[in-house]
Amino acid sequence: xxxxxxxxxxxxxxxxxxxxxxxxxREVRRDVGGRFHGDYQGIENWTTRGDVLEExxxxxxxxxxxxAPFREGLxxxxxxxxxxxxxxxxxxxxxxxxxxPETLDSALKQQALACGVQIRLGERTGSSDHPEIVSHGxxxxxxxxxxxxxxxxxxxxxxxxxxxxxxxxxxSYLLVHGGLGTVASCIFTDFHxxxxxxxxxxxFFEKRAGLKMRNPRLFGGTSQVFPPGSAxxxxxxxxxxxxxxxxxxxxxxxxxxxxxxxxxxxxxSGGHPGEYDRLWKKRxxxxxxxxxxxxxxxxxxxxxxxxxxxxxxHRAPDPREWLCRFYAPRVWKKLLSPLAARADGWSRRLExxxxxxNRAR
Numbered sequence: 001x002x003x004x005x006x007x008x009x010x011x012x013x014x015x016x017x018x019x020x021x022x023x024x025x026r027e028v029r030r031d032v033g034g035r036f037h038g039d040y041q042g043i044e045n046w047t048t049r050g051d052v053l054e055e056x057x058x059x060x061x062x063x064x065x066x067x068a069p070f071r072e073g074l075x076x077x078x079x080x081x082x083x084x085x086x087x088x089x090x091x092x093x094x095x096x097x098x099x100x101p102e103t104l105d106s107a108l109k110q111q112a113l114a115c116g117v118q119i120r121l122g123e124r125t126g127s128s129d130h131p132e133i134v135s136h137g138x139x140x141x142x143x144x145x146x147x148x149x150x151x152x153x154x155x156x157x158x159x160x161x162x163x164x165x166x167x168x169x170x171x172s173y174l175l176v177h178g179g180l181g182t183v184a185s186c187i188f189t190d191f192h193x194x195x196x197x198x199x200x201x202x203x204f205f206e207k208r209a210g211l212k213m214r215n216p217r218l219f220g221g222t223s224q225v226f227p228p229g230s231a232x233x234x235x236x237x238x239x240x241x242x243x244x245x246x247x248x249x250x251x252x253x254x255x256x257x258x259x260x261x262x263x264x265x266x267x268x269s270g271g272h273p274g275e276y277d278r279l280w281k282k283r284x285x286x287x288x289x290x291x292x293x294x295x296x297x298x299x300x301x302x303x304x305x306x307x308x309x310x311x312x313x314h315r316a317p318d319p320r321e322w323l324c325r326f327y328a329p330r331v332w333k334k335l336l337s338p339l340a341a342r343a344d345g346w347s348r349r350l351e352x353x354x355x356x357x358n359r360a361r
Contacts, residue, residue, distance in 0.1 A: 008240025033105030147184025
């Protein structure tokens with residue numbers, strides 16, 4: 001049994017079903033995608049030179065959801081100076097999250113049902129159920145995103161700002177596609193000030209990007225990140241955010257969720273659940289370690305560092321390739337990652353979240 005019908009849980013269920021293993025998913029919410037509100041998010045496409053959609057297709061995840069490739073965007077440094085970033089290949093694919101049609105969540109649900117997966121909605125996993133794979137949402141808080149989903153007549157576009165005045169130690173963004181938009185501030189500290197930062201973000205984009213919102217709907221969410229360790233705990237395989245599989249620098253986690261769910265199911269269907277740690281560490285363990293080091297330096301650079309980062313990306317012949325090298329595992333980053341995690345208190349967050357997970361079981 002699988003606990004949680006997010007991308008990780010549904011990817012695991014699809015993989016099990018295709019391997020001939022009966023798959024049952026329990027989801028406490030009344031529908032998949034219940035955490036989200038139709039907001040736009042991105043599946044990152046810069047940590048590997050290969051395309052993420054091709055990788056997902058190779059593991060049996062069909063991209064039948066709306067996914068818009070974005071190869072360019074306009075980004076602002078803390079001084080408000082703008083820099084355009086362009087790449088021949090997509091930086092990321094824009095997807096919608098939530099219960100509605102054409103969202104990533106609904107598409108994964110339909111694909112799972114077509115494979116014979118049982119999805120039991122509105123059911124909480126009890127202590128006597130003994131799930132093999134746990135893939136619920138975050139149980140600790142590393143970052144908070146607050147924003148609006150809205151209708152608009154703006155042209156499609158991607159906009160971002162690096163400024164502690166709008167999003168301390170994080171970033172603000174505006175995503176517009178097909179008459180729908182998402183604007184948000186993603187903060188990594190001072191969580192109590194999220195409304196103030198969101199108001200500043202909206203004001204900035206109104207002035208600098210011509211933001212026009214109709215029928216704005218407020219949304220908010222949290223993300224969870226852990227240092228790489230074991231995702232096989234107490235006989236249970238943890239996938240997605242339940243395992244802390246998320247980029248520590250900017251919080252992108254959909255790709256890791258889908259991959260980890262697939263790899264957990266592979267290990268389970270093969271009769272060797274202990275192989276799961278080896279599989280995910282081989283595929284993206286080094287990228288996770290690197291993200292903690294990147295986060296360590298990013299959080300300490302402040303505005304001078306943010307300016308350097310935006311300008312370096314702007315000057316690069318191919319910003320996507322620059323990011324691929326920036327995220328590439330290095331020996332010195334591997335050695336520094338435990339220190340970076342301890343310095344920012346990630347290990348304490350891991351202990352807290354592990355306690356919550358154990359109580360839930």
